[in-house]
Amino acid sequence: MTKAHALARLFERPDLDFLMGAHDALSAQIAEESGFSGVWLSGLGLSATSGLRDSNELSWTQVTERIGLVADRVSVPGLVDIDTGYGDFNNVRLVSRKLARTGVGGACIEDKVFPKVNSFLENGQVLADPAEFCGRLKAAKDTAGADMYLVARCEAFVAGRTLSEAVDRCSLYAESGADAVLVHSKLTSPDEVLAFMREWSSSVPVAIIPTKYSTVLAEVFEQAGISVAIWANQSLRAAIGAMQELCSALREQRTMRNLEGKIVDLTRVFELANNAELDLAKDLYSRYVPPGRSDETVSLLPEASRSA
Known part of the structure; x- marks a missing residue:
């Protein structure tokens, strides 16, 4: 659909x-x-x-x-x-x-x-x-x-x-x-x-x-x-309010002590950016051996042949 x-x-x-x-x-x-x-x-x-x-x-x-x-x-x-x-x-x-x-x-x-x-x-x-x-x-x-x-x-x-x-x-x-x-x-x-x-x-x-x-x-x-x-x-207005509150508090306090718990963990940012998918893709694509070939035979190709 x-x-x-x-x-x-x-x-x-x-x-x-x-x-x-x-x-x-x-x-x-x-x-x-x-x-x-x-x-x-x-x-x-x-x-x-x-x-x-x-x-x-x-x-x-x-x-x-x-x-x-x-x-x-x-x-x-x-x-x-x-x-x-x-x-x-x-x-x-x-x-x-x-x-x-x-x-x-x-x-x-x-x-x-x-x-x-x-x-x-x-x-x-x-x-x-x-x-x-x-x-x-x-x-x-x-x-x-x-x-x-x-x-x-x-x-x-x-x-x-x-x-x-x-x-x-x-x-x-x-x-x-x-x-x-x-x-x-x-x-x-x-x-x-x-x-x-x-x-x-x-x-x-x-x-x-x-x-x-x-x-x-x-x-x-x-x-x-x-x-x-x-x-x-509403989402825009909520984001503006949250950023204003944090910036004001951090400017005044000059430390994230007592503030860290009010914001999401950095891992949440990576999660929303879908970093996990990239890790899976690396396993699949960063090094590929075609079916019927062994890792050993691909690795043994002459250097000049692989770069040609």
Whole structure:
């Protein structure tokens, strides 16, 4: 099964499922080990861990290079946050082709203009013309086809638009090739997304990102018919907090005494880097004697013959 197919099954199963936010291959591996069926590869996380703003300062080629590392490292599918698609339909075609080749699983495109503005910033939330955005979706689907699960992210609520417009936009997006829609809200309650679900009559799955209403019980989303909830940036925020705490303590104390027990052992780092696999590979490949040959006969070959 391809990761695109696995992502489709995750979205289309009858019960609610979750994607865990990841910002690199390491955080994606930890999410997989923790039991998550897929990861959300956050544009905010990729930007922040590169020391850049979440304003498309990280180029699409830099993003896809990092996504390739993630796709190689984990077996679960990833849904890549590609913001607005990095430009017009042609930029969307380029990034879709590249992501399909990585085999990561899927991509999520939001219906705002380039360069994107993070949804939780107050100013600059400009929605794209619906027909132009539908062209981006069709370009992505025509380019990647079944090799990439496509999610259309609707920012109508974030931009202060009506419920009716959110439903109409998402219907257009589904008709233009989106496999699922993501309805975003920055309220501290789930009221907007629950209202959307009451009006949504399409069979296309719906995802949400409950960053601001994160304490709502999963059963509320499940009963509303939501397919996927995404923990978009919690892993990033947890890592920042842990690093800040350690750095402050170490700067003040100037010793790791009383701190060593608060961080993982170095062997855990080697474990996550899969050093054990390299040891097995060394046994298999560092010196090889073909079947039918003995170690003695290979070793007795003249030096000139072996180096020729």
